[in-house]
Amino acid sequence: xxxxxxxxxxxxxxxxxxxxxxxxxxxxxxxxxxxxxxxxxxxxxxxxxxxxxxxxxxxxxxxxxxxxxxxxxxxxxxxxxxxxxxxxxxxxxxxxxxxxxxxxxxxxxxxxxxxxxxxxxxxxxxxxxxxxxxxxxxxxxxxxxxxxxxxxxxxxxxxxxxxxxxxxxxxxxxxxxxxxxxxxxxxxxxxxxxxxxxxxxxxxxxxxxxxxxxxxxxxxxxxxxxxxxxxxxxxxxxxxxxxxxxxxxxxxxxxxxxxxxxxxxxxxxxxxxxxxxxxxxxxxxxxxxxxxxxxxxxxxxxxxxxxxxxxxxxxxxxxxxxxxxxxxxxxxxxxxxxxxxxxxxxxxxxxxxxxxxxxxxxxxxxxxxxxxxxxxxxxxxxxxxxxxxxxxxxxxxxxxxx
Amino acid sequence: xxxxxxxxxxxxxxxxxxxxxxxxxxxxxxxxxxxxxxxxxxxxxxxxxxxxxxxxxxxxxxxxxxxxxxxxxxxxxxxxxxxxxxxxxxxxxxxxxxxxxxxxxxxxxx
Numbered sequence: 001x002x003x004x005x006x007x008x009x010x011x012x013x014x015x016x017x018x019x020x021x022x023x024x025x026x027x028x029x030x031x032x033x034x035x036x037x038x039x040x041x042x043x044x045x046x047x048x049x050x051x052x053x054x055x056x057x058x059x060x061x062x063x064x065x066x067x068x069x070x071x072x073x074x075x076x077x078x079x080x081x082x083x084x085x086x087x088x089x090x091x092x093x094x095x096x097x098x099x100x101x102x103x104x105x106x107x108x109x110x111x112x113x114x115x116x117x118x119x120x121x122x123x124x125x126x127x128x129x130x131x132x133x134x135x136x137x138x139x140x141x142x143x144x145x146x147x148x149x150x151x152x153x154x155x156x157x158x159x160x161x162x163x164x165x166x167x168x169x170x171x172x173x174x175x176x177x178x179x180x181x182x183x184x185x186x187x188x189x190x191x192x193x194x195x196x197x198x199x200x201x202x203x204x205x206x207x208x209x210x211x212x213x214x215x216x217x218x219x220x221x222x223x224x225x226x227x228x229x230x231x232x233x234x235x236x237x238x239x240x241x242x243x244x245x246x247x248x249x250x251x252x253x254x255x256x257x258x259x260x261x262x263x264x265x266x267x268x269x270x271x272x273x274x275x276x277x278x279x280x281x282x283x284x285x286x287x288x289x290x291x292x293x294x295x296x297x298x299x300x301x302x303x304x305x306x307x308x309x310x311x312x313x314x315x316x317x318x319x320x321x322x323x324x325x326x327x328x329x330x331x332x333x334x335x336x337x338x339x340x341x342x343x344x345x346x347x348x349x350x351x352x353x354x355x356x357x358x359x360x361x362x363x364x365x366x367x368x369x370x371x372x373x374x375x376x377x378x379x380x381x382x383x384x385x386x387x388x389x390x391x392x393x394x395x396x397x398x399x400x401x402x
Numbered sequence: 403x404x405x406x407x408x409x410x411x412x413x414x415x416x417x418x419x420x421x422x423x424x425x426x427x428x429x430x431x432x433x434x435x436x437x438x439x440x441x442x443x444x445x446x447x448x449x450x451x452x453x454x455x456x457x458x459x460x461x462x463x464x465x466x467x468x469x470x471x472x473x474x475x476x477x478x479x480x481x482x483x484x485x486x487x488x489x490x491x492x493x494x495x496x497x498x499x500x501x502x503x504x505x506x507x508x509x510x511x512x
Contacts, residue, residue, distance in 0.1 A: 204470060206470050262449065263448070264448065298470075300448075
């Protein structure tokens, strides 16, 4: 079995789309949540989101190519290019034939489908744009990344709602670990901040009217976000041989299903995924110094996740530093796990724990160390990044210091 | 008007509509529902409550300020007192619907 390392990180995020801006935003708890700017809000109850406001597709794509890509694929391609550049990776044709592209996504090309349906149903247009399907299809993100970078090995999209990004990186990890692919581009992308999407989330009654405050007693729900993160994974041997920068090593991956409620997190299913990841990584609960939590900021998730951490870590939970990045990044669904994986890898690299932003007041139901509002320097050997999706699908990765 | 008078004055149609919406959503007989019946005793989970609330909103053209994961109370639904209202029994639900319908009517009359 190969050891697998992270050698490149690329992001498109509400707090900036360079690795440096992304990391400094997380460390400074600079929230990317703000008033919705890109769509009409008159008919929306919650009018905030974590949007990527400075993304200009024309900077990245010529007009003909831009026309083929929905925003969610544009994000994935831009993040993947940045990751490859960051890794200083040049692929031989032999490697490219085996290189994997695994992308997590929840909702597909929502901007495209929202526009098309509005024209057809709302404006009685007789037809929709001829490229609606190739832009909209949920696998487009992986296809577009593979086309853009010439990656010709295992390529597909994983859709497990809020766990998609984590499942995608986990699957890519396994492909590189077993030797099926020498290198993989993996991550997640989401761009579904349309009026239609907001109405559907509003109907589920989980959106916060003001901001996202994970684990705080005053938390009031989740805030939708958008963005993408892609990482380069390769064998440690290959990275060392070419003198590549190494952010972290991926040591374990665990996944479970609750087989229970369609929206409520089951502490038992989540804890089993954490335990599975620890066992896969061959580390003890005591060896984990930091957990980048799912922490959505809903009353139910944060309480259930706290219980899950206690179940999985036992007495070691007391010494654990736990933080959620969603106060800064919002909840970007299929991209969330990948952005948070990037945050976790950077935490190991910088030996710094990014804080839980917008934390106001301790909750007796959430009684762990959530690193409120201020980053903390700490020696970090091992860290965990977890995602728990609607539908009871759980995915957890364990990372080690490079 | 005291609460008791309000309850007496409650139009029979409203409570009947509320009962039938709850019964239909939970797939049970209307006869099983008294004002004292607790929704969770009937096996209502958070998604059932969201569907019930949606049906009530559609029926009465009101907005019920309920969060999915706090489905047993309504955050400051009573704007007069600023108090959270319980949302546990069939009677609680009927009372909230009645308040919101009344608020809508008085707003329309202004």
